Amino acid sequence: MDIPPEHLARRFQEKKNMADYGLMFMLQEYAKELVLIPEVIDSVYKTISKIALKQPTPKLDVPELGADADEDAQEAAEVINEKNAQTDKENAKLSKIQQKIRLNVVEEG
Numbered sequence: 001m002d003i004p005p006e007h008l009a010r011r012f013q014e015k016k017n018m019a020d021y022g023l024m025f026m027l028q029e030y031a032k033e034l035v036l037i038p039e040v041i042d043s044v045y046k047t048i049s050k051i052a053l054k055q056p057t058p059k060l061d062v063p064e065l066g067a068d069a070d071e072d073a074q075e076a077a078e079v080i081n082e083k084n085a086q087t088d089k090e091n092a093k094l095s096k097i098q099q100k101i102r103l104n105v106v107e108e109g
Helices: 005-012 021-029 038-053 071-100
Strands: none
Touching: 005 038, 038 071
């Protein structure tokens, strides 16, 4: 999806794009009575949009080490492997969060 998160966040706040009736009712009808600050709501929607659109971080390439590789090259490869393991954990977390977000945008036209 090539839509910027800010634009997507604005579209999510439109009544026709809210799948949950309770949320729509609260944000559209009772926002002033509940003292819901529009900037805070907008910020939450932008954050959710950024998370939904975020792409997984690519892994780093591990250089192939020959039998004659020195210690520095081996240590560098270990560091890259550790970074890749951390990247895998972060990508797994992102995937779990993204599974909880359902983007439902009604197309105009």
